[in-house]
Amino acid sequence: MIFSMTGYAARTLDVDCGALHIELKSVNSRYLDFQFRLSDELRIVEPALRELFASRLTRGKLECRLNFVSATAHAQSLVLNVELLQRLKSFDDRIRSELVNAAPLAVSDVLRWPGMFAEDALDIEALLPDCLIVAKDVLEDFSASRAREGEKLAAVILERVARMRELVREVAPRIPAAQAAFQEKLKQRLFDAIHSVDDERIRQEVAVFAVRIDVAEELARLSTHLDEVERVLKAGGACGKRLDFLMQELNREANTLGSKSVVSEVSQTAMELKLLIEQMREQIQNLE
Structure with missing residues (x-):
């Protein structure tokens, strides 16, 4: 079978606490090159993904996006992690007292901070097998598109x-x-x-x-x-x-x-x- 170096595929896997979404796309390259764009809590799975993709691909520049969407991400009311918020505020005050020209933390920065919401607390170890399952599934679709x-x-x-x-x-x-x-x-x-x-x-x-x-x-x-x-x-x-x-x-x-x-x-x-x-x-x- 002849494979093109260009391809695209995406998959979503529902899990107990939310959903995993993965997307693969690739373009020409003389060698095999990976770009992983993973959410912070899923960085631990990158070595396993790299090994999986390298076992099936030989050339091309592959971009992999993997993120986790919490089941409560769209809830009307979200609970802030007050303890983490106070620690960030303390750090912000201390830094700006030493560096008077430093910009204060923006609200958007605070809201995106890992663990800021209660639902951000994930059992990453339990989630790893699901990450590999959805990665193998999307790799099959991706290989089929390249074929x-x-x-x-x-x-x-x-x-x-x-x-x-x-x-x-x-x-x-x-x-x-x-x-x-x-x-x-x-x-x-x-x-x-x-x-x-x-x-x-x-x-x-x-x-x-x-x-x-x-x-x-x-x-x-x-x-x-x-x-x-x-x-x-x-x-x-x-x-x-x-x-x-x-x-x-x-x-x-x-x-x-x-x-x-x-x-x-x-x-x-x-x-x-x-x-x-x-x-x-x-x-x-x-x-x-």
Whole structure:
């Protein structure tokens, strides 16, 4: 199965004291990179989440958001933790007595302070298994979304491969006749320009030049690399780096084909091949 590096999934798990909400999204990256945005009370679960995600993913920049919503979060009346409030007030007074220019604590800061409300007191240890359960569930959805995107990208790449094969098939039969005509034209020009050189010498020089402009080897290597692209896509897995290398090889052969061309048909084909290779490369940048 082919996986894209871009994906998204979200899950919510109801627990006794509230609900856990987790969200995963990822974009391209050369390596596997994690960004965890967890509420303070759930920071303890980060190592376990990192290990879980690393066991399933190989490339991409993954952002994970996990937070806990208390069952009483939307209650009409909330009970403040008076003891904690007094301690914060004491700290605030003391700090501003030493640092006269210090800004006082804002109400919003106080209300967001961990443990400020009675329902903030959580049994984190009891909540950890639930965190892993919802993380495993969302990871399945996330992997499925990346697989769907990867399938679409693979189809686009295979379309370009088919078009490249078509171009090679179309131009290959025309090359010998076109090169023969060019050799005769070149021989005549040389003969007209250098009357003192015998015809055999001209034929030898043209034969040497013909070897240099022969593109049969480039066309054969192009076909071989296209075979490998199809094989890698069929094998699936984390194939982005391998395919990116194959794009470099295909581009090298297309460049050589263009530089050795002496007929417009081959030059035009080389240009179209390079355009298709670049289109494939853009898609491959999204593959794991």
